[in-house]
Amino acid sequence: MGEEIKKAVIEGKIYEIEELVNAALEHGEAANDILKDMISGMEVVSDLFERRVYYVPETLLSAHAMQRGLDIIRPLLNYDKVEVQGKVLIGTVAGDVHDIGKNLVSMFLEGAGFEVKNLGRDVPTQVFVEETRKYKPDILGLSAMMSTTIVKMREVIEALEEAGLRDDVLVIIGGAAASESYAREIGADGYASDAAKAVKLCEKLMKERGKRELVKEVPRSHAARHA
Amino acid sequence: MNSLKRFREAMQRGTPDRVPVAPMVNVPHASRVLGVKPWEYVTDNKLYVKGQLKAWRLYGYDWIFNHQPIQGITREERRAMRVENGFVVLPTELGTTLKIPLEGGPAVKEPALKSYDELDKLEMPDLDKPERWEPLKALLEKTKGEVYICSKVPAPFHYAAEWMRGMENFMLDMITQPREVHRLLEFMTEVAIEIGKRQIDLGTHGIMMEDPSAAAQVISPVHYREFAYPYEKKVCSALRKYGGEVIIHICGDTTPILEDLAKTGASCLSVDESVDLRDAKRRVGNRVALFGNVSVDTIYRGTRAEIEGNVEKCITSAGSEGYIVSSSCGLHAGTPIENLKVMVNAGKKMGAR
Numbered sequence: 001m002g003e004e005i006k007k008a009v010i011e012g013k014i015y016e017i018e019e020l021v022n023a024a025l026e027h028g029e030a031a032n033d034i035l036k037d038m039i040s041g042m043e044v045v046s047d048l049f050e051r052r053v054y055y056v057p058e059t060l061l062s063a064h065a066m067q068r069g070l071d072i073i074r075p076l077l078n079y080d081k082v083e084v085q086g087k088v089l090i091g092t093v094a095g096d097v098h099d100i101g102k103n104l105v106s107m108f109l110e111g112a113g114f115e116v117k118n119l120g121r122d123v124p125t126q127v128f129v130e131e132t133r134k135y136k137p138d139i140l141g142l143s144a145m146m147s148t149t150i151v152k153m154r155e156v157i158e159a160l161e162e163a164g165l166r167d168d169v170l171v172i173i174g175g176a177a178a179s180e181s182y183a184r185e186i187g188a189d190g191y192a193s194d195a196a197k198a199v200k201l202c203e204k205l206m207k208e209r210g211k212r213e214l215v216k217e218v219p220r221s222h223a224a225r226h227a
Numbered sequence: 228m229n230s231l232k233r234f235r236e237a238m239q240r241g242t243p244d245r246v247p248v249a250p251m252v253n254v255p256h257a258s259r260v261l262g263v264k265p266w267e268y269v270t271d272n273k274l275y276v277k278g279q280l281k282a283w284r285l286y287g288y289d290w291i292f293n294h295q296p297i298q299g300i301t302r303e304e305r306r307a308m309r310v311e312n313g314f315v316v317l318p319t320e321l322g323t324t325l326k327i328p329l330e331g332g333p334a335v336k337e338p339a340l341k342s343y344d345e346l347d348k349l350e351m352p353d354l355d356k357p358e359r360w361e362p363l364k365a366l367l368e369k370t371k372g373e374v375y376i377c378s379k380v381p382a383p384f385h386y387a388a389e390w391m392r393g394m395e396n397f398m399l400d401m402i403t404q405p406r407e408v409h410r411l412l413e414f415m416t417e418v419a420i421e422i423g424k425r426q427i428d429l430g431t432h433g434i435m436m437e438d439p440s441a442a443a444q445v446i447s448p449v450h451y452r453e454f455a456y457p458y459e460k461k462v463c464s465a466l467r468k469y470g471g472e473v474i475i476h477i478c479g480d481t482t483p484i485l486e487d488l489a490k491t492g493a494s495c496l497s498v499d500e501s502v503d504l505r506d507a508k509r510r511v512g513n514r515v516a517l518f519g520n521v522s523v524d525t526i527y528r529g530t531r532a533e534i535e536g537n538v539e540k541c542i543t544s545a546g547s548e549g550y551i552v553s554s555s556c557g558l559h560a561g562t563p564i565e566n567l568k569v570m571v572n573a574g575k576k577m578g579a580r
């Protein structure tokens with residue numbers, strides 16, 4: 001059953017997946033295991049996308065299949081046992097109505113086991129700040145497709161600094177208008193040129209973040225011992 | 228040789244007195260030159276013509292890219308225009324509603340079709356309204372045969388995807404309901420051919436068809452050949468038969484589909500920066516002229532030396548026969564005027580025989 005569900009995600013079987021997931025549940029399979037199967041399917045998709053075997057249509061179809069499966073099992077998931085890789089807040093900056101690349105990133109991240117909140121497109125800077133405060137993401141992903149709207153990325157980073165939130169969140173950027181050098185220029189923590197690379201970037205950042213926490217924690221515990 | 232003759236010579240794969248220079252000036256850039264907001268420029272036929280002429284005189288390039296997608300704005304479209312939370316919202320007669328940020332270029336707000344059931348009710352936009360053709364007529368009149376006027380026709384694939392269904396829907400439709408997609412593409416092909424024929428009747432010198440949604444990073448060569456190529460070919464061959472010459476542009480690395488592009492019936496291929504001009508020349512240079520591909524990133528943020536170096540590299544790779552030096556894609560909004568001057572002047576100097 002697990003292999004079938006994985007395959008349905010890889011092949012983007014948007015019409016069959018609901019039936020497969022329901023059958024698996026009736027068989028007594030745990031929602032968490034079904035989630036794992038779907039995630040391993042999306043890992044394959046993300047690899048195919050990276051190797052230019054899959055393009056945008058095929059990848060979107062798989063992501064939609066996974067979404068449909070996820071809709072069924074979401075209420076049944078035992079969240080204590082889900083290994084959430086991290087929380088990501090994502091959106092396209094104000095003045096920019098492009099959505100598709102950012103949605104792909106969002107679906108890929110979910111596929112890789114991240115918890116994702118997608119704010120949609122044309123998101124005002126203040127909304128990014130408020131949502132960062134409320135949702136407390138590990139990573140904030142900003143997308144811009146137009147060279148007129150890319151300046152908003154800098155604006156978001158500055159607004160996070162003003163709100164005192166910049167140190168709590170890693171900021172990554174993407175979209176046709178963004179670049180590695182622009183990320184450095186505005187002090188973002190990373191840039192990815194496509195959805196598969198965005199997942200790798202988030203995974204890498206989460207690992208580094210773990211290390212960074214350790215670096216902070218160790219001196220703190222030392223200090224505590226000598227207090 | 229004036230610009231018109233020079234450009235025509237290159238389009239026919241000849242060798243003019245120098246390589247024509249023709250950057251892909253778009254709405255954000257022309258409005259910047261004119262000093263008005265992009266939405267003002269694109270929704271007012273008179274301002275549009277003024278901006279085009281001002282940019283042409285300022286830079287002295289060899290073409291004018293008449294870039295309005297379904298040509299001039301009609302009175303009805305202008306009347307339906309409104310401002311909504313800092314955006315200019317413009318319903319068009321193709322059924323698509325555009326959204327133009329006060330500071331940026333236009334984007335699609337509402338695609339025209341919620342489902343394919345609505346396709347049967349879809350009508351060709353009224354092409355008899357005189358306002359549609361005011362800009363082209365004025366450009367031809369004011370430039371008196373000095374410069375090559377190249378008018379845009381909406382590429383079937385791109386407009387079906389972006390304007391009619393929305394990108395995400397359309398990408399899925401290609402797999403889940405290919406038959407409906409083909410029906411929509413047939414309709415968009417009719418629209419493009421009809422618009423192109425009117426432009427040719429009025430005396431446009433050339434036609435530009437940009438198909439960015441068919442970009443090489445977006446769809447596979449297999450999907451390109453099934454959904455984009457046949458309709459590009461229909462439009463190009465129909466317009467060629469009608470006496471027009473077409474330049475076709477697809478963004479991204481089109482290296483794997485160059486031969487297909489050369490078979491569309493287009494007279495000239497406009498290629499993005501990842502395409503090697505020397506390789507393209509060798510593979511398709513005997514069928515089509517080439518157009519490109521000075522990096523728009525370099526024009527946007529490069530130094531004088533970097534821009535000049537890029538222009539020189541393009542001209543050396545492509546040679547002076549059947550070649551037009553241009554930007555690799557539409558210019559980035561915010562491209563400094565000084566930088567584009569450097570690009571155009573370098574092209575003129577280095578492309579001279």
Ligand SMILES: [Zn+2]
Nearest residue numbers: 477478556557
């Ligand atoms: Zn392009």
